[in-house]
Amino acid sequence: MYNARSILSGLGVFLVLITFPFWYNVGKSAAAPEPKLDTPAIQQLSRKQCVGSTPYMRANHMQLLEEWRTLAVREGKRVYEAADGKKYEISLEKTCLKCHGNKAQFCDQCHNSLSVKPDCWNCHVAPEGR
Amino acid sequence: MGIGFSLLLIMALLLAVFFGAGVLGWHLLFGVVIPYAAATIFLFGIIYRVVKWGRAPIPFRIPTTCGQQKSLPWIKPSRIDNPSSAAGVIGRLALEVLLFRSLFRNTKAELRDGPRLAYHWEKWLWLGGLLFHWSFLTIFLRHLRFFTEPVPSFVSFIEGVDGFLRVGVQALYITDILILVAVTYLFWRRVVIPQVRYISLPADYFPLFLILSLAFSGVLMRYFFRVDVSAVKELTMGLVTFHPRIPEGIGVIFYIHLFFVSVLFVYFPYSKMMHLAGIFLSPTRNLANNSRACRHINPWNYPVKVHTYEEYEEEFRGKMREAGIPLEKECG
Numbered sequence: 001m002y003n004a005r006s007i008l009s010g011l012g013v014f015l016v017l018i019t020f021p022f023w024y025n026v027g028k029s030a031a032a033p034e035p036k037l038d039t040p041a042i043q044q045l046s047r048k049q050c051v052g053s054t055p056y057m058r059a060n061h062m063q064l065l066e067e068w069r070t071l072a073v074r075e076g077k078r079v080y081e082a083a084d085g086k087k088y089e090i091s092l093e094k095t096c097l098k099c100h101g102n103k104a105q106f107c108d109q110c111h112n113s114l115s116v117k118p119d120c121w122n123c124h125v126a127p128e129g130r
Numbered sequence: 131m132g133i134g135f136s137l138l139l140i141m142a143l144l145l146a147v148f149f150g151a152g153v154l155g156w157h158l159l160f161g162v163v164i165p166y167a168a169a170t171i172f173l174f175g176i177i178y179r180v181v182k183w184g185r186a187p188i189p190f191r192i193p194t195t196c197g198q199q200k201s202l203p204w205i206k207p208s209r210i211d212n213p214s215s216a217a218g219v220i221g222r223l224a225l226e227v228l229l230f231r232s233l234f235r236n237t238k239a240e241l242r243d244g245p246r247l248a249y250h251w252e253k254w255l256w257l258g259g260l261l262f263h264w265s266f267l268t269i270f271l272r273h274l275r276f277f278t279e280p281v282p283s284f285v286s287f288i289e290g291v292d293g294f295l296r297v298g299v300q301a302l303y304i305t306d307i308l309i310l311v312a313v314t315y316l317f318w319r320r321v322v323i324p325q326v327r328y329i330s331l332p333a334d335y336f337p338l339f340l341i342l343s344l345a346f347s348g349v350l351m352r353y354f355f356r357v358d359v360s361a362v363k364e365l366t367m368g369l370v371t372f373h374p375r376i377p378e379g380i381g382v383i384f385y386i387h388l389f390f391v392s393v394l395f396v397y398f399p400y401s402k403m404m405h406l407a408g409i410f411l412s413p414t415r416n417l418a419n420n421s422r423a424c425r426h427i428n429p430w431n432y433p434v435k436v437h438t439y440e441e442y443e444e445e446f447r448g449k450m451r452e453a454g455i456p457l458e459k460e461c462g
Binding site for chain 2: 001002003004007008010011014015018019020021022024025026028029032033055058059060062063065066069070110112113114115117118119
């Protein structure tokens, strides 16, 4: 090999950089985040049912929140009819946070893990200490 | 023909993953086996190609220069365009890699009435290429949020800057738009410029379509057909910590995206995309133009049997003296 020192050191730097996720996470368990559902409000519910199914909420809650934002703030509609026909008041603080008041154990679990910084708390009051 | 063939190939790949992961539910194959195989092929392929290139001898300097060579002290040399030192070479390579400097010099020749040959500035390819490559790098780095725990601050910083705009309430990544526009442009120019179209092969169209499909599936997944990203991270973290897991309930669009990126990784070392390493090994870019200052010996020179003048004179001294030919050494 010619110029072996430069070529191999360049190749070495590239390999170290490209394998970053493999060595950065060595020795870490990397367990999946577990949003907690054990708030007093949820435990009092006879039927533990959110406004949508769990898979739907896990993947699409941000889209639902955006729809609710548009309905409430722009169109003045405050009633949401869920797929099962149940009616909910469209309000982050009065509906969502009534059950999910544990922001640190619920919202932040996945958001921190995935480095997501939603703008909710720019306007809304974050539930603290509950 | 190249376009049709490449499109057909992309369609076949899409159908394969759609049936495999979507209909038949082979999540282990498309979520674990293929990504691991792709990463292995990618790493070993890159090593193989670079080592193979490294074994090629460099007999002489190729001074394709755009500036004054270093010569007499009162002539100002162009240190970056015609480097004579390692620092100059590093500067030239850095500008080439980061800003595509030689592509910036791209011109377009045109025959006008007269006949008169005219050269234009042609910056669109440079701009499209630059936007595409920087967007790709940004997107690549942004994806580290799925592969690190905790997410390093530089990844969050890149995300914050890139996701400065909003669509509705969620971040709209600028690079998501730029990469789609740039790749579409790079494809479009291959089709509409007759000379470029003439030299375009399936190996040119396929990477473009592959990257376009990859970016498009990612955009669809992020903004339209959402998947449970928490479960996605569980899968990706399982891959990088070598404890592969297949969480339930990840949409097929994720497997499509993952499959396209796996195909890209497999195809990478054996395709034109190896310019990632090739740019650093370009003799016209990485060699200092010091042909006059240093002696470069051809590495494949074999020992040649020579007969020097001294030896010649030694052999024929008597005859030369008789013939009256002047001698370097009178007696020997």
